Amino acid sequence: MDAALGHNPSYVWWSWLAAREIIMEGACWKVGHGRNIEVSTHKWLSHKPVFLGEARPKMLNNTARDSLIWKENGSNKFTVKSAYQVALQIKDQAQSEHSRARMDRPIWKKIWKLNVPPKVLMFLWRACSNILSTRGNLHRRKVQVEPTCGLCCQCTETVEHVLWECLLARNVWALSSGKIQKCPNEAPEFYSLFRLLFDKLTPQELEQWATVSWAIWNARNKFCFEKTQRHPEQILREATGFLVEYQRLNAAQE
Numbered sequence: 232m233d234a235a236l237g238h239n240p241s242y243v244w245w246s247w248l249a250a251r252e253i254i255m256e257g258a259c260w261k262v263g264h265g266r267n268i269e270v271s272t273h274k275w276l277s278h279k280p281v282f283l284g285e286a287r288p289k290m291l292n293n294t295a296r297d298s299l300i301w302k303e304n305g306s307n308k309f310t311v312k313s314a315y316q317v318a319l320q321i322k323d324q325a326q327s328e329h330s331r332a333r334m335d336r337p338i339w340k341k342i343w344k345l346n347v348p349p350k351v352l353m354f355l356w357r358a359c360s361n362i363l364s365t366r367g368n369l370h371r372r373k374v375q376v377e378p379t380c381g382l383c384c385q386c387t388e389t390v391e392h393v394l395w396e397c398l399l400a401r402n403v404w405a406l407s408s409g410k411i412q413k414c415p416n417e418a419p420e421f422y423s424l425f426r427l428l429f430d431k432l433t434p435q436e437l438e439q440w441a442t443v444s445w446a447i448w449n450a451r452n453k454f455c456f457e458k459t460q461r462h463p464e465q466i467l468r469e470a471t472g473f474l475v476e477y478q479r480l481n482a483a484q485e
């Protein structure tokens with residue numbers, strides 16, 4: 232159940248991994264001896280586990296094996312019909328995540344006209360649609376990763392956390408313009424933060440904000456994958472330099 236896609240997956244393997252998302256959404260673990268269950272990442276309760284320091288939870292049963300049961304119908308037996316219902320739920324959830332961004336079409340028309348590199352625009356769209364590969368999003372998609380932020384180790388790594396609330400982001404934004412510093416340090420979700428800033432900032436300030444957010448994401452990736460840390464001043468300076476250079480070349484071509 233925990234296998235990864237690999238570099239050259241076959242059609243059958245692709246299909247199995249697609250079905251796995253449905254199975255993992257509709258199934259949960261029935262606890263036996265507990266040896267096959269990852270306490271913090273597998274679904275074995277109807278709610279998130281709360282740990283009270285018990286050395287050995289009372290629900291363990293050494294004489295029974297852990298088993299995966301289907302929870303989408305009364306008989307706890309897998310049926311194609313109930314799996315289809317789960318697939319529809321997953322599709323609805325994905326569509327509602329994208330619909331928030333689609334709702335504001337007039338705003339997006341203005342966004343696509345921002346004078347920033349296309350990769351920054353694509354990044355902004357991905358962040359607003361909540362499809363950046365943060366640990367929190369991967370975990371939600373049933374990928375076996377710890378959802379906790381690798382930079383501060385304190386919160387779930389959501390898009391709004393890594394780009395706005397986490398210590399690295401806060402240190403970068405502390406060096407930015409006064410308008411940004413007057414915004415609340417916490418954001419309910421990245422898209423609401425984006426809407427707030429869209430109303431507050433001039434197009435030029437929004438261009439700078441989007442490019443710096445993109446640079447924070449790159450710094451996060453460098454930390455996660457290369458174990459190198461960028462200084463907040465360096466992140467801000469390089470993002471500003473990158474934007475100024477892009478706009479200069481853009482102006483020269485017109």
Ligand SMILES: [Zn+2]
Pocket residue numbers: 380381382383384385386392393397398
């Ligand atoms: Zn963090």
